[in-house]
Amino acid sequence: MEMRDIEIFLALAEELHFGRTAERLRVSQARVSQSIKQQERRIGGALFERTSRSVRLTPLGERLRDRLDAGYREILAGIEEATAAARGQSGTLTVGTFDTQSQQIAAALDLFRQRHPQCELRMREILPTDPFGALRAGRIDVGLLWLPVREPDLTVGPELFTESRVLAVAPGHPLARRDQAALEDLGDYPVVQPDGPIPDYVWAAHTPPVTPSGRPIRPGTTVTTLAEAFSAISTGAVISPIGSFAAVSRRRDDVVFLPLADAPLLRYAPVWRAAGETPLVRAFVRAAADALQTPSSER
CATH class of the missing domain: 1.10.10.10 (Winged helix-like DNA-binding domain superfamily/Winged helix DNA-binding domain)
Known part of the structure; x- marks a missing residue:
C-alpha cells in the first residue's frame, strides 16, 4: 500500500x-x-x-x-x-543549566551531539536567583529550569526530570542531630533568601513563604549563588532547602544535608524565548525529551 x-x-x-x-x-x-x-x-x-x-x-x-x-x-x-x-544541523546552540545539573543532563547533551554533529553546543551557568535573565538577554537559547514558569514571553517545554529536596544546616545546628527534617521545621529558624530578580512564585516552589500549618518563614541572609548559600548556612545563622543534586555534587564538611520528608519534588523543563525559537532549539528539546523525560508514573 x-x-x-x-x-x-x-x-x-x-x-x-x-x-x-x-x-x-x-x-x-x-x-x-x-x-x-x-x-x-x-x-x-x-x-x-x-x-x-x-x-x-x-x-x-x-x-x-x-x-x-x-x-x-x-x-x-x-x-x-x-x-x-x-535544517538545524549546523550553527551554535547555547544551553543554560544550574551548576549542579551536569550529570542529570549528560544523556541529553550526548544524544543531541549524536544527532547534530555539525552543531556547536555551548553551556552556560544559570543563577538560581535570576533564572530568566540570561534567556531574555539572549546569552542562552534554552535553559533547564524548575517549574512553574508563567512568563508570557517564554515557552515551556515538556517536564524532563525531577529532583528531591534536602535541608542544609550547619553541623552544630540543633536540626543536625536528626535523621530527617520536615517543611514545618522551616518556621523555627531563619531561612536563606534570594538576592536577585527571581519571581516570588518561582522561589516559592523551592522555598515556601509559610510552613504547611501556615506559620511564616523568617527571611535570613540573602544570597546570589549556591556557594554564598553554603557559606551562610555553615555559620549556623540560617538553614535552607537545597536540591538533592547539590547535596551529591557539593559535599562539604561544614554543611549537613537532611532529607526533607514532606517536600514536593522540584520539576524541571526546558524554557526558551517564544520569539527566539529555532530548529536547533526544537531539536534540543526533542533530544532532551527522548533522553530524560520522566515517566508519568514517577511524576
Missing part, C-alpha cells in the same frame, strides 16, 4: 465523506474512490459500507484504521525530525 493510499484511507475514515476527503487531500473524488477500491481488492474485504446517504467503516476497516494510524503518525514524526535535523 502506497503512502498516498494510506493517507486517503485514513482521511476517509475520519471524514466519512468522499467529497470532503477529496477536498481535504486536494485530489479528485474519483481518485479517492479508485484508491479505496484498490485497497479493498488487495485486502480481500470491504473497508467501508457505502449508501447514498452515509459512509461507515466496517469492522475490518476499523481494525485497519487503528493499526495504520499509529504507524502513519510515527512515519510523519520521523520525517519531521529528519527535516528539522537537516
Whole structure:
C-alpha cells in the first residue's frame, strides 16, 4: 500500500465523506474512490459500507484504521525530525543549566551531539536567583529550569526530570542531630533568601513563604549563588532547602544535608524565548525529551 493510499484511507475514515476527503487531500473524488477500491481488492474485504446517504467503516476497516494510524503518525514524526535535523544541523546552540545539573543532563547533551554533529553546543551557568535573565538577554537559547514558569514571553517545554529536596544546616545546628527534617521545621529558624530578580512564585516552589500549618518563614541572609548559600548556612545563622543534586555534587564538611520528608519534588523543563525559537532549539528539546523525560508514573 502506497503512502498516498494510506493517507486517503485514513482521511476517509475520519471524514466519512468522499467529497470532503477529496477536498481535504486536494485530489479528485474519483481518485479517492479508485484508491479505496484498490485497497479493498488487495485486502480481500470491504473497508467501508457505502449508501447514498452515509459512509461507515466496517469492522475490518476499523481494525485497519487503528493499526495504520499509529504507524502513519510515527512515519510523519520521523520525517519531521529528519527535516528539522537537516535544517538545524549546523550553527551554535547555547544551553543554560544550574551548576549542579551536569550529570542529570549528560544523556541529553550526548544524544543531541549524536544527532547534530555539525552543531556547536555551548553551556552556560544559570543563577538560581535570576533564572530568566540570561534567556531574555539572549546569552542562552534554552535553559533547564524548575517549574512553574508563567512568563508570557517564554515557552515551556515538556517536564524532563525531577529532583528531591534536602535541608542544609550547619553541623552544630540543633536540626543536625536528626535523621530527617520536615517543611514545618522551616518556621523555627531563619531561612536563606534570594538576592536577585527571581519571581516570588518561582522561589516559592523551592522555598515556601509559610510552613504547611501556615506559620511564616523568617527571611535570613540573602544570597546570589549556591556557594554564598553554603557559606551562610555553615555559620549556623540560617538553614535552607537545597536540591538533592547539590547535596551529591557539593559535599562539604561544614554543611549537613537532611532529607526533607514532606517536600514536593522540584520539576524541571526546558524554557526558551517564544520569539527566539529555532530548529536547533526544537531539536534540543526533542533530544532532551527522548533522553530524560520522566515517566508519568514517577511524576
